[in-house]
Amino acid sequence: MIEKGLYALLAGTSAVTAIVGTRIYPGKAAQNAGQRYVVYRRSFTEHRRNLRGSGSLKRATITVESFGANYNDAKTLAQAVYNAIGENGTSGVTWGGHAVRIARWEDETDEVIPPQMGDDAGVFSVLLDLVVWYAV
Amino acid sequence: MAVHSFDSKLEYADDSGFSTNLVEVSGPISLEGPDRQATRVNSTVLRSTGAIKTSIAGFIDDNTITATIAYTAAGYALLGVLFLARSTKYWRVTLLDTSKLTGPGFIQGLSGPSVPEDDRLTFTLTISPTAGWTHAAS
Numbered sequence: 001m002i003e004k005g006l007y008a009l010l011a012g013t014s015a016v017t018a019i020v021g022t023r024i025y026p027g028k029a030a031q032n033a034g035q036r037y038v039v040y041r042r043s044f045t046e047h048r049r050n051l052r053g054s055g056s057l058k059r060a061t062i063t064v065e066s067f068g069a070n071y072n073d074a075k076t077l078a079q080a081v082y083n084a085i086g087e088n089g090t091s092g093v094t095w096g097g098h099a100v101r102i103a104r105w106e107d108e109t110d111e112v113i114p115p116q117m118g119d120d121a122g123v124f125s126v127l128l129d130l131v132v133w134y135a136v
Numbered sequence: 137m138a139v140h141s142f143d144s145k146l147e148y149a150d151d152s153g154f155s156t157n158l159v160e161v162s163g164p165i166s167l168e169g170p171d172r173q174a175t176r177v178n179s180t181v182l183r184s185t186g187a188i189k190t191s192i193a194g195f196i197d198d199n200t201i202t203a204t205i206a207y208t209a210a211g212y213a214l215l216g217v218l219f220l221a222r223s224t225k226y227w228r229v230t231l232l233d234t235s236k237l238t239g240p241g242f243i244q245g246l247s248g249p250s251v252p253e254d255d256r257l258t259f260t261l262t263i264s265p266t267a268g269w270t271h272a273a274s
Contacts, residue, residue: 050163050164051142051143051145051166051167052143052145052162053143055206057256104254131254
């Protein structure tokens with residue numbers, strides 16, 4: 001499960017934990033999570049096969065979303081996440097026991113979740129879409 | 137009933153009994169052939185009935201066996217040594233229902249890896265028969 005490996009990577013990167021502490025969540029943030037925080041979601045994992053069955057090579061698509069109370073906070077956190085994962089081939093690197101062949105960024109998107117009620121300040125986020133080729 | 141391609145494998149050995157130095161080619165993605173073709177020998181004569189052309193079967197050519205294989209450095213190097221040695225080996229394709237295609241051949245072609253964007257590397261192995269291939273139901 002490469003998403004567990006991604007969590008281990010982010011939780012082990014001081015530049016990220018200096019900002020979010022332990023607030024790195026799968027799927028959705030914890031209720032009343034303090035600012036700032038990271039949420040990651042695995043969209044799907046494609047298992048590359050050969051005639052003899054499933055090979056060890058897999059391709060996962062993961063979205064990592066960085067939340068902050070303002071635009072700058074979200075951007076700073078997203079940059080730390082981006083740097084932690086890297087942009088180029090990461091041959092020889094392992095995430096949670098998975099040998100990562102390459103972690104490659106696909107898209108970046110800025111979003112604003114507007115206030116839902118009077119005392120709500122809204123939240124800014126940066127979505128980073130990541131494709132990871134890895135072997136079990 | 138149809139047979140799935142799953143678990144089909146390609147092997148080679150030094151002898152037709154596949155008991156000496158048997159090696160399985162790792163990571164096959166697709167296998168094709170042998171492409172058996174009999175030559176069509178024209179036997180038409182000017183007095184052929186109904187002015188219909190006639191023919192008889194000529195020699196049989198098994199043409200080639202091709203395999204698309206997921207690239208690994210070790211697997212590619214192993215076949216590369218065999219290619220450069222121009223050795224004739226006995227090849228065997230075994231299908232899920234245990235039926236087999238077997239015959240002798242040499243590596244006629246070993247393509248460089250295909251390097252597409254955002255996909256795995258593959259290469260193509262082409263085997264040319266040196267004699268007739270046979271099919272055994274199991």
